[in-house]
Every structure is written in structure tokens, then in C-alpha cells.
Amino acid sequence: MFLICEWANCMSQTKETPRTEDAPAKEPKKRVRADAQRSTDALLEAAKFVFESSGVDAPVREIAEKAGVGIGTVYRNFPKRSDLIAGVFRREVDACAADAAELTAQHLPLEALRRWLHRYTRFIATKKGLAKALHSGDPAFASLPDYFRANFEPALETLLAASHEAGEVRGDVDAYDLLRAIGNLAAAGGDDGPAHTERMVDLLIDGLRFGAATRGQSA
């Protein structure tokens, strides 16, 4: 009730995004060697597991061992420990955001929306341990709030729009507001298990459905 409410708030810090030119071209002329790619993947996979089971303070050596690579390899891929944490975070964001498209393809709009919001709830819940690290001021984390928003907001907007066009939910809900609200719910709700959070999220969804037919049908 006191620690995590800041989590989603952290994600909402209004950073100016200069966005001048970051990644100029995808492949200038370099190919990624296959073993390097394998190492990076194994590392992210192992780090995700270790962070979730032993916390973000787990030693780098433990992650290297779990990934089956040497310590040197860890530091070539992620020069700082915090880069590894940021890497795991980004990968998780990617996975969660990607699920939105998949759910859209497999379910009717409202059901896809419902499932994704619960998926997002689980994402937040597993990232509780990261909240502390996120506040360390480490520059490796500086771009994370933007990354979070840049991926989740469009994903949810698409889901909302589809459900709205199907006449299932109202059209006047801001995707980002909803992300933050659920983020706060999910992050704070550790006290009595995930069941409580699930119920609260369902309640929010019912709120979205209420009045779907009576307003916002303009779009």
C-alpha cells in the first residue's frame, strides 16, 4: 500500500523526449554473429528467471552460470549490471505488448481487451522488485519510462478502439490513464493475493462496458 504506488507514477514522469536521432539505420553493415545472439538471449532469459526468484540484487555470476556463459560474456553484452536489468525490463515490455496483437487475432475484441489487461496486471506484479532499482538514478534506467509508455499505450489504444468499434465499451477512456490506474492497482495489491487485483480489474472493465451504447458512438 505504500511502496509500489510510486511504480506506475515513476513510469509517468514527464521526460522530454528529444528523439533527435538514436538508431539511424538498422544494419549499417554488421551482421550479428550467431553465438553472440544466442548468448544475449540466454542471458536475458536467465536474468529474468533469477531476478524473479532471487530478486534484482542477485549476483551477476549467478545469472552467468544459469545462462551457461562466462562472466566476460555478460559484460560484453551488458556493460553494467543495470544494463542487464534494463534489458530484461525492455524484453518483458516487448513480450507483453506483443501479446496484445496475438490476443486480438485469437479473440473477440472485448475478450481480447479483458485478457490483455489481466496479462498486463501480471506484468506489473512481477516487476514489483524492480521498483526499488528504478529509483536508483542509474542512467541505464532513464529511458525506461518512455519505453514503457511508447509500447503499452498504442497496444492498449488499439484494443480499446476495437472494442469500442464493436460497440462493447465506451470511447472516452484514455489508454494511458487506464494503464496507470491498473498499474497502481496491481502493484499495491500484494496483500491478499492476486485474486483481489483480478476482481478490481474486472470491475474496471465493467466500468468500460457501462454506457457503451449510450455514449461515445460518434467514432
Add this chain to the structure above:
Amino acid sequence: MFLICEWANCMSQTKETPRTEDAPAKEPKKRVRADAQRSTDALLEAAKFVFESSGVDAPVREIAEKAGVGIGTVYRNFPKRSDLIAGVFRREVDACAADAAELTAQHLPLEALRRWLHRYTRFIATKKGLAKALHSGDPAFASLPDYFRANFEPALETLLAASHEAGEVRGDVDAYDLLRAIGNLAAAGGDDGPAHTERMVDLLIDGLRFGAATRGQSA
């Protein structure tokens, strides 16, 4: 705007206080040796300085050196690094709470109240760096929220009551509410210097004065 709001909230976590029997007697039969007392004081003094200048992550050795004692002495007085941090925190709370009585003796009620609230504001501001540590889950910090409240709430209550009896402020303000409100103000207001916080606190004080004559004169 996003990190510290949790600070005072942390302090408000509703911990059950069994309070069965903690400190059974002040002095069972042991006297504290003079050199030991000197070491403890020097350590707390040095730690306060180092934490404020170098952050709470400063190495223990640095504090020991500043205090002019050996590392062994640090660890005899404060078995864990976190105990030192907690010790500094408690001492600061004591000092701030004690100032309430002193200000009461030296000033008229309303002025004493005003000065102490600004004193408290400074306390919060210098404890920003501790917010992160406070969330580490370390058991050494578990009792801090209670300590915070147990010292500050009565202090402010006394100040408020005196001002109210003098007819200067209303009588329907909860001391703890006020502590939290100012805590949030002071902790969040780092962006544009302390001046902004000072003004906001003065505004709150004016709020207390408003209507002093028209209501709550029952007490």
C-alpha cells in the same frame, strides 16, 4: 514528483504495534563506559554528516574515519550497516521533536508552531536520500515508521493545542494528517528549491489560522 511521495506514505503504513514488552527497564544494572558513549555519539554525528554529503551508500570505513574510530568500533555499536542508518534517523527524529519544546518556551504559540513546521520541513528534505533505503525491507527499518509517528505526532499536537487555546488556529486539525501533508510537500518540492515548499507551508499555516475565531472554540 514521483519518488518521494512515498516517503511519508511509508511512514504511514499501518503496522500492528504489538508493543508487548520491548524495553523492560532503562538501566538493569549496567553502566555505559564513558569511552563507549563517546564513540557512539561521534559515530552518529559523523554518519549524519557523511550520509548527507555522500549519500546513504557511503562506505562504513568513511564514517569510521570521520568519527575517528576503528571499524571494529562501528560494528560493536551498530552490528549492521542498516542499524547505523536507523540510528541516525532516530537521532534526527529526537532532535526535531525536541525542538518543539524549545520553540514553545521561546516563542508565542503561533510563532512556535510556524517555526517548528519549517523545522520539520527541513528534516524531511534532508531525509530524501533515506527514502530508498527505507524500502529495502531490512528489519532494522521496521520500527522507524512507528518511531516517526510516536515522536512527531505528540509534539505537533502540543503545538497545535497551545495555538488553539491562544485562539490563533482552529481546533479541528489532525496532527498526523498535517505531518503527512507537509511531509509530502517537502519531499516532493525539490524541483525549485526550498522556497516553494516554504511558501506552501506558510499557506497551510494560514489555512490553520483561518476561521480560528469562528469555530472549534469549544476546547
Add this chain to the structure above:
DNA sequence: ATCAATACGGAGTGACGTTCCGTTTGTCAA
């Protein structure tokens, strides 16, 4: 002045993040 109790300092221990470098491997041109 004596002496047991207590506190002292700081070398030592183990674990950590990170660097360095000799060795191995993947890729591609011949």
C-alpha cells in the same frame, strides 16, 4: 595500585561488480 571487564583498532575474510587478456569460434573470400 590492582585487576577484571569492557571497549578499542585494524588486519583478515568472503562476496561482489567490473576489467583484462589469452583462447576459441563463426564467417566469408578464395
Add this chain to the structure above:
DNA sequence: TTGACAAACGGAACGTCACTCCGTATTGAT
């Protein structure tokens, strides 16, 4: 297929940290 080289590899080594241990010095009651 083969050769060669850039790239990636593993892990010993380094510096720093929190914390432990123990021989020595200080204290205060007698």
C-alpha cells in the same frame, strides 16, 4: 574446403565493500 581474421568467448584477477576476529588498550570499582 580451407585459411585467416575479426569477433566473441571464459574466467582469473583487481579493487571495494560489509562484516568478523582477536590481541591490545582503557576504564572504573576495589
